[in-house]
Amino acid sequence: MTRKRLQKSADAPATVRTVAALAGVSIASASRVLNGIGGSAETVQRVREAAARVGYVPNAIARSLQARRTGLLALAVADIGNPVYVEMMRAIEEVAKRADYQLLVHATGADPEGETALLEGLARRYVDGMILSPLRIGDGHLTALRRSPVPVTVVGQLPDEAPFDNVRADSHTGVLLAVEHLATTGRKRIAFVNGAPDTLPGAARMTAYRAALAGVGLPYDEELIEIGDFQYAQGRAAAARLLARTRPDAIFCANDLIAAGALHELLAGGLRVPQDVALVGMDDTALAEMSFPQISSVSLGAAERGRLAANLLLSRLEDPQLAPRRETVAPTLTVRASSEARQEERHR
Amino acid sequence: MTRKRLQKSADAPATVRTVAALAGVSIASASRVLNGIGGSAETVQRVREAAARVGYVPNAIARSLQARRTGLLALAVADIGNPVYVEMMRAIEEVAKRADYQLLVHATGADPEGETALLEGLARRYVDGMILSPLRIGDGHLTALRRSPVPVTVVGQLPDEAPFDNVRADSHTGVLLAVEHLATTGRKRIAFVNGAPDTLPGAARMTAYRAALAGVGLPYDEELIEIGDFQYAQGRAAAARLLARTRPDAIFCANDLIAAGALHELLAGGLRVPQDVALVGMDDTALAEMSFPQISSVSLGAAERGRLAANLLLSRLEDPQLAPRRETVAPTLTVRASSEARQEERHR
DNA sequence: ACACTCGCCGGAAACGTTTACAAGACAGGG
DNA sequence: CCCTGTCTTGTAAACGTTTCCGGCGAGTGT
Numbered sequence: 001m002t003r004k005r006l007q008k009s010a011d012a013p014a015t016v017r018t019v020a021a022l023a024g025v026s027i028a029s030a031s032r033v034l035n036g037i038g039g040s041a042e043t044v045q046r047v048r049e050a051a052a053r054v055g056y057v058p059n060a061i062a063r064s065l066q067a068r069r070t071g072l073l074a075l076a077v078a079d080i081g082n083p084v085y086v087e088m089m090r091a092i093e094e095v096a097k098r099a100d101y102q103l104l105v106h107a108t109g110a111d112p113e114g115e116t117a118l119l120e121g122l123a124r125r126y127v128d129g130m131i132l133s134p135l136r137i138g139d140g141h142l143t144a145l146r147r148s149p150v151p152v153t154v155v156g157q158l159p160d161e162a163p164f165d166n167v168r169a170d171s172h173t174g175v176l177l178a179v180e181h182l183a184t185t186g187r188k189r190i191a192f193v194n195g196a197p198d199t200l201p202g203a204a205r206m207t208a209y210r211a212a213l214a215g216v217g218l219p220y221d222e223e224l225i226e227i228g229d230f231q232y233a234q235g236r237a238a239a240a241r242l243l244a245r246t247r248p249d250a251i252f253c254a255n256d257l258i259a260a261g262a263l264h265e266l267l268a269g270g271l272r273v274p275q276d277v278a279l280v281g282m283d284d285t286a287l288a289e290m291s292f293p294q295i296s297s298v299s300l301g302a303a304e305r306g307r308l309a310a311n312l313l314l315s316r317l318e319d320p321q322l323a324p325r326r327e328t329v330a331p332t333l334t335v336r337a338s339s340e341a342r343q344e345e346r347h348r
Numbered sequence: 349m350t351r352k353r354l355q356k357s358a359d360a361p362a363t364v365r366t367v368a369a370l371a372g373v374s375i376a377s378a379s380r381v382l383n384g385i386g387g388s389a390e391t392v393q394r395v396r397e398a399a400a401r402v403g404y405v406p407n408a409i410a411r412s413l414q415a416r417r418t419g420l421l422a423l424a425v426a427d428i429g430n431p432v433y434v435e436m437m438r439a440i441e442e443v444a445k446r447a448d449y450q451l452l453v454h455a456t457g458a459d460p461e462g463e464t465a466l467l468e469g470l471a472r473r474y475v476d477g478m479i480l481s482p483l484r485i486g487d488g489h490l491t492a493l494r495r496s497p498v499p500v501t502v503v504g505q506l507p508d509e510a511p512f513d514n515v516r517a518d519s520h521t522g523v524l525l526a527v528e529h530l531a532t533t534g535r536k537r538i539a540f541v542n543g544a545p546d547t548l549p550g551a552a553r554m555t556a557y558r559a560a561l562a563g564v565g566l567p568y569d570e571e572l573i574e575i576g577d578f579q580y581a582q583g584r585a586a587a588a589r590l591l592a593r594t595r596p597d598a599i600f601c602a603n604d605l606i607a608a609g610a611l612h613e614l615l616a617g618g619l620r621v622p623q624d625v626a627l628v629g630m631d632d633t634a635l636a637e638m639s640f641p642q643i644s645s646v647s648l649g650a651a652e653r654g655r656l657a658a659n660l661l662l663s664r665l666e667d668p669q670l671a672p673r674r675e676t677v678a679p680t681l682t683v684r685a686s687s688e689a690r691q692e693e694r695h696r
Numbered sequence: 697a698c699a700c701t702c703g704c705c706g707g708a709a710a711c712g713t714t715t716a717c718a719a720g721a722c723a724g725g726g
Numbered sequence: 727c728c729c730t731g732t733c734t735t736g737t738a739a740a741c742g743t744t745t746c747c748g749g750c751g752a753g754t755g756t
Binding site: 373374375376377380386387388391410412413414415416 | 703704705706707708710711712713
C-alpha cells in the first residue's frame with residue numbers, strides 16, 4: 001500500500017508522510033521522532049534531516065482533531081477601543097499563557113449578531129474555551145451559550161438562573177462610592193452622564209445612581225441626567241447638552257471615555273475642574289491618568305475580573321463537571337485631581 | 349461494520365454519525381442535509397429533527413481539516429493598548445468580514461519571541477493567513493516568515509529583498525510634514541521626543557527628524573532630543589526630562605501616546621499650549637482628539653494600511669502564485685489647537 | 697418493453713496527525 | 727539454551743468531516 005504517490009504535486013506542503021518516506025521509516029516512527037518520544041539514534045537523525053530538507057511544518061488542525069484540543073482560548077469583547085477591555089485582556093492573557101494557552105481576541109462591535117455568530121463559529125471547537133463580555137445579553141446569547149460545545153465564561157451580568165461560570169462587577173457599589181465621595185466633598189448638584197441605558201452596565205448604573213443619591217440625601221433631578229453611549233464622541237455630546245442646559249457642581253460619568261469627553265467640554269467652556277465642577281469617571285483606565293487634570297475614577301476591577309474569568313475557565317477545562325460558579329469583584333475609588341476637595345486649591 | 353457503538357458514553361458531544369444513526373440514514377446523507385445540499389424532503393426532515401434532538405454542533409476543526417481552510421485570519425500587533433492598532437484592526441476587520449473571514453487578534457507584547465512563537469504556532473494552519481505588524485524585525489522573524497505555511501502580510505518596514513507582501517508607512521515624509529508645519533508657523537526650537545530608537549519606527553523617525561530640520565534650515569541640537577518608548581508613561585517621563593533641561597517652543601512626539609504625556613507635563617508646568625509651546629503628535633489616533641487642547645497629529649494612515657494589508661492578503665489567498673507586492677501609504681497632517689499659529693489667540 | 701436520464705443514497709476514501717497494539721530484535725539471567 | 731523484559735518499529739485505527747463514485751429506483755421517450 002506504499003505505492004501511493006510518494007511525490008505529490010511537488011509544491012504541496014510537506015506532511016508527516018513525506019518526511020517518513022524521505023527518511024525511509026514509517027509515519028508512526030516519523031511522528032514519534034518529531035514529537036521527541038522514542039526512536040533510535042539512527043532514525044532520529046534520519047527523520048530530523050528529512051524534516052529539515054522539506055521544511056516540514058506540522059498541521060495544527062490535524063493535530064487538534066486528534067488531540068481534541070487546540071490550546072487556544074478566545075476573548076470576545078464589544079469594543080476593543082475601550083481601554084478597560086485592554087486591561088482585562090492583558091490579565092487574561094497572563095493567566096492563559098501560564099497555563100500554556102494562547103489567547104485570541106475578537107471584537108464583536110457590540111452587535112449581538114456578531115457575538116452569537118462568534119459563539120456559533122469559533123466555539124465550534126476552534127478554541128478550547130471562551131470568555132465573553134457582552135454589553136447586552138439576549139435570549140439569542142443564552143441559547144447560543146447553552147449549545148456551545150466548549151465552555152464559556154461570561155464577564156458581566158447574567159440572569160440569576162443561567163448555569164454558566166460568571167464574573168461580575170459591582171456597578172452598584174461602584175456608583176455609590178463615586179456619589180458618596182462627591183457628596184462628602186460638598187457637591188450638591190451631581191450630574192450623571194450615562195452610556196446606553198439598554199445595556200446591562202447602562203441599566204445597572206442608572207438605578208445605582210438614583211439609589212446612591214437617595215443614600216446621601218440628595219434629590220433626584222431629571223435635569224442632571226444625560227445619555228450617550230459608552231464612547232467618547234457621544235459622551236462628549238451628551239455632556240455638552242447637559243452643560244448647555246444646567247450647571248452642576250459635579251459630573252459622574254458611566255465610564256472613562258465619557259468622562260474624558262465631559263472634561264473636554266468643561267475645559268472648553270472655561271470651567272475649572274475641580275473648582276467649578278468636579279468630575280468622576282468609571283473603570284479607572286489609563287485614560288483617566290492620561291487626562292489633564294487627571295480624572296478620579298471608580299475601578300470595577302477589570303484586571304481582576306479578567307484573572308478570575310480566566311481561572312474559572314481553566315479550572316472548568318480541567319474538570320468539566322464542576323458546578324457553575326459566580327464571582328463578584330469589589331470596586332475601588334481612586335481620587336485624582338478632577339475631584340479634589342473644593343477648598344484646597346490645586347498646586348504643583 | 350455498523351456494529352460500532354451507536355451510543356457513546358452518552359454525554360460525548362454529538363457527531364454527524366450520531367445524527368445519522370438517529371435519523372436512520374448514512375453519514376453521507378446526514379452531512380449533505382446539514383450542509384443544505386440535496387436530500388429528499390423525507391430525509392431532510394428526519395436529519396434536521398435528529399440534529400436538533402441531540403443538539404448537534406459541527407466540529408469546525410474536522411471540517412477545516414477536510415476543507416483545508418479555516419476561514420480565519422489573524423492579526424498580530426505589538427501593543428493593543430495603542431489606539432493606532434485599534435484603528436488598523438477595525439479597517440482589517442471590515443475588509444475581512446466582507447470576504448467572509450473572521451479576524452482574530454493577538455497581542456505579542458513587542459516581545460520578539462512571542463511573535464515568532466505565534467508565527468510558528470498559529471500559522472500552522474489554524475488560520476488561513478496572517479497580518480503581522482512588528483516593532484522590530486530580526487532574522488528570527490524572517491526565517492519564521494519564510495517557513496510559514498500560510499501567507500503572511502507584514503505591515504511595517506521590511507528588508508528590501510524580503511519576498512513578502514508588505515505595506516509600509518512613510519515615516520520620513522510624515523516627520524517632514526510635522527517639522528515643516530511647526531517651522532512655517534514660526535517655531536525655532538523644535539524638540540523631538542522619540543520612542544525606542546532600536547525599533548523600526550523609532551529609527552526611521554529619528555533620521556527623518558534630522559533631515560527635516562536641515563530641510564527647514566534649523567540647527568540640530570542634542571539638547572532638544574529625548575527618548576522613551578512608545579508608551580504614555582515613558583513618553584511623559586521623557587518630556588519631563590526635556591522640559592527640566594531646556595525650553596523648546598515646540599515639541600514633536602513620535603506618537604500620540606507620547607504627545608499626550610508631553611501635553612500633561614506642559615500643562616502641569618503651567619505652560620500654555622500652543623502659545624508657549626506647540627505640540628504635534630503622530631498616528632492621529634482618537635487620543636489626539638480626546639486631549640484638551642486637541643493635539644495636532646500626523647496620520648500615517650493606519651486604517652488605510654490595514655485595508656491595504658487585508659486586501660493584499662486576500663488576493664494572495666486567492667492566488668498564491670502572485671509576486672510579492674509592496675505598498676506605501678502617504679501621510680497627512682491634521683492641525684489642531686495644540687499647534688495653531690502663534691499670533692491668533694485661541695477662542696471658543 | 698427497453699434504454700436512457702435523473703435524483704437520491706450509502707460505502708469508502710480522504711484531509712494530517714497521534715497512538716494502541718503487536719511483532720521483531722536483542723540482551724541478560726537462569 | 728530458553729525465558730523474559732526492554733527497546734524499537736510498523737500496521738492500522740481513530741479523531742469528525744466532506745466528497746467521489748457507483749448503485750438503485752423512478753420517471754420519460756420511443
